[in-house]
Amino acid sequence: MTVNVVAKTRCEIDAITRRLCHGLNGCLPPRPSNSRVAGFEGTGNGRLCFPDAPECDVIRNQSMNTPDQLQIIFGRRSIRVFKPGKVDEATIKMLLQAAMAAPSAVGKDPWRFIVVQKQETLATLAPELANGSMLNTATLCIAVCADLDAAHDRQLSYALQDCAAAIENLLLAVHALGLGACWLGVHPREEKIGRVKEIFGLPDSVMPVACIAIGHPGEAKEARTRFDSAYVHWEKW
Ligand SMILES: Cc1cc2nc3c(=O)[nH]c(=O)nc-3n(C[C@H](O)[C@H](O)[C@H](O)COP(=O)(O)O)c2cc1C
Secondary structure: OOOOOOOOOHHHHHHHHHHHHHHHOOOOOOOOOOOEEEOOEEOOOOOEEOOOOHHHHHHHOOEEEOOHHHHHHHHOOEOOOEEOOOOOHHHHHHHHHHHOOOOOHHHOOOEEEEEEOOHHHHHHHHHHOOOHHHHHOOOEEEEEEEEOOOOHHHOHHHHHHHHHHHHHHHHHHHHHOOOEEEEEEOOOOHHHHHHHHHHHOOOOOEEEEEEEEEEEEOOOOOOEOOOOHHHOOOOOO
């Protein structure tokens, strides 16, 4: 279904979008089951309109069209329940390659990774992190750290941004390969930083950023976006 919209101002676009969100409800064509994402309203032709009014909440959680190419992004969710199962070394290397394909400031790549597979170490880490008990059932954990000596301008802020980009790539790769993962925050909590540094014997210049629990998913979560038009400004704040 194609909908042509003519509007002169952002307000008009918002108003028309709201009407479309209502008007299209119930008249969307069938879609393939592998291209559904909660939170987006589709026009049936792969285009998106955005539910930005309270009245759209009725259909906000319905499944709608999204481009197949973006399924990996919308389908990635924090998985906190794991089933037993191995993750082979080739897969782990692939995940690390994906992480290190992320952008980094001036290409400095200050990210460093510690791959933890020993049950004993996972159990030691578990009580130190929020929701960390999932590490007791995860197959592995990848601790993502920032080497401040390697960061652009030796700035922690650049290093953290670079590591966050690498982490998101890692999470997307995990999901793409049919595994599940959860970001367990370390930085900026001083007590967590201290314990993780101690557990891994990190040098002073290396800052632990997060631990990523990885394993075979033991829970299924719906693909979705948390899109909110109130968070978006056009041209000016
Ligand atoms: C910086 C950061 C720290 C996080 N720390 C934790 C954590 O310590 N424990 C946890 O269970 N989830 C943690 N998460 C995951 C978020 O809770 C999760 O991404 C959010 O609720 C959205 O859900 P989703 O990942 O399924 O889309 C963290 C995420 C980020 C970006």
